Amino acid sequence: MSFTADNMPNQAGKTFIVTGANAGLGYETALGLAKKDATVVLACRSEAKAEAAKNKILKKAPKADLHIELVDLTDLDSVKRFSDNFQSRFDKLDVLINNAGVMVPPYTQTSDGFELQMGANYFGHFLLTGLLLDALKQTKDSRVVTLSSLAHVQGSINFDDLHWEASYSKLKAYQQSKLACLIFTLELQRRLEAAKAGPISVAAHPGVSPTELVRHIPNLMVYVLTPLFLLVSHKPAKGALPTLMAAVQQGVQGGDYYGPTGYNEMKGKPGTAKIASHAKDEEIAKKLWALSEDLTGIKYSF
Ligand SMILES: NC(=O)c1ccc[n+]([C@@H]2O[C@H](COP(=O)([O-])OP(=O)(O)OC[C@H]3O[C@@H](n4cnc5c(N)ncnc54)[C@H](OP(=O)(O)O)[C@@H]3O)[C@@H](O)[C@H]2O)c1
Numbered sequence: 001m002s003f004t005a006d007n008m009p010n011q012a013g014k015t016f017i018v019t020g021a022n023a024g025l026g027y028e029t030a031l032g033l034a035k036k037d038a039t040v041v042l043a044c045r046s047e048a049k050a051e052a053a054k055n056k057i058l059k060k061a062p063k064a065d066l067h068i069e070l071v072d073l074t075d076l077d078s079v080k081r082f083s084d085n086f087q088s089r090f091d092k093l094d095v096l097i098n099n100a101g102v103m104v105p106p107y108t109q110t111s112d113g114f115e116l117q118m119g120a121n122y123f124g125h126f127l128l129t130g131l132l133l134d135a136l137k138q139t140k141d142s143r144v145v146t147l148s149s150l151a152h153v154q155g156s157i158n159f160d161d162l163h164w165e166a167s168y169s170k171l172k173a174y175q176q177s178k179l180a181c182l183i184f185t186l187e188l189q190r191r192l193e194a195a196k197a198g199p200i201s202v203a204a205h206p207g208v209s210p211t212e213l214v215r216h217i218p219n220l221m222v223y224v225l226t227p228l229f230l231l232v233s234h235k236p237a238k239g240a241l242p243t244l245m246a247a248v249q250q251g252v253q254g255g256d257y258y259g260p261t262g263y264n265e266m267k268g269k270p271g272t273a274k275i276a277s278h279a280k281d282e283e284i285a286k287k288l289w290a291l292s293e294d295l296t297g298i299k300y301s302f
Helices: 024-035 047-060 076-089 116-137 150-154 170-194 212-216 219-232 241-248 282-296
Strands: 015-019 039-044 065-070 095-098 143-147 200-204 257-260 270-272
Touching: 015 024, 015 116, 024 039, 024 047, 024 065, 024 241, 039 047, 047 065, 065 076, 076 116, 095 116, 095 241, 116 143, 116 170, 116 282, 143 170, 143 241, 150 170, 170 200, 170 282, 200 241, 241 257, 241 270
Parallel strands: 015 039, 015 095, 039 065, 095 143, 143 200, 200 257
Antiparallel strands: 257 270
16 A cells, blocks of 8 residues: 555654745645644744644644744754754654755855855755754654755765855756755764664655745746646645655655655655665765854754
8 A cells, every 4th residue: 555645644642843834845744744643843934824834734634733933944043043942842853854945046145154045955954953853862763854856866066166156056056955955864864873873864855746946937937837847747745745754654764765656756656766876975975964064053962
């Protein structure tokens, strides 16, 4: 039997954080968990959007235990405030879902001096995970699920110009950020294993799914590409299944990567996904990890 949101086990008593839970895949992930009686923290940057998402979920799952905590992943201070608030209100964390993301925006620097996609998609989540590691370690069978993408395959880590200050390619910057998320997942798992720490680190990708992620693509291009896009994509509720699988399925192992199993992993039933060989490069992973600790100011306490 294939994994679906309906047949996944009940999650009562478990606490999940979903970043970017107000839209697209994050919303569907939070909804799926809420319907299975989980406690879900909607980690969003806009209170109004988070409230709207919460109300929408409550209409479908009236007894859902939902909490809004604000976080802007492009701002390291905001990530620290989120972590403090969460830890003062919750005494356990079963699953952290690093879902929020942005794709191909015009060149923008975050307040911490990072290129926006690397800042929101990767560095913000790197810091968030490190700050929440103790909460995860204190919770039995806890997990970190990080969203990557098919885009990781074309990605490389541009160590010479990590913040794209010399020249900016919005697509390469997106690919880099999603590759960084997958490299991070695997390196985190290696470090957790070496420390014999309890949590596991896994990744997921949705294939292709029509969400607000295309907000920075010109309308005309979206219009022209939509018919093709609809052929190769599946609805966000389906796109969220690999994430849900990684988050709750029994037998998930640290370092696993889940995605759709149809043509070129673009859509279809969730299952094991392919990791490009360069995402498994341990030298690159160590270099990126050291840089990330440096730039975000956190030292992971395994
Ligand atoms: N859709 C796809 O086909 C696809 C394919 C591969 C991978 N993915 C990955 O899936 C994840 C979810 O994307 P999606 O398709 O669901 O996109 P989406 O509909 O645009 O949702 C993105 C979510 O991330 C939030 N977000 C963006 N920047 C943030 C920040 N600085 N701080 C906090 N939250 C922030 C957004 O909040 P606001 O609403 O406030 O902007 C929104 O809730 C991303 O990591 C993306 O890279 C998607």
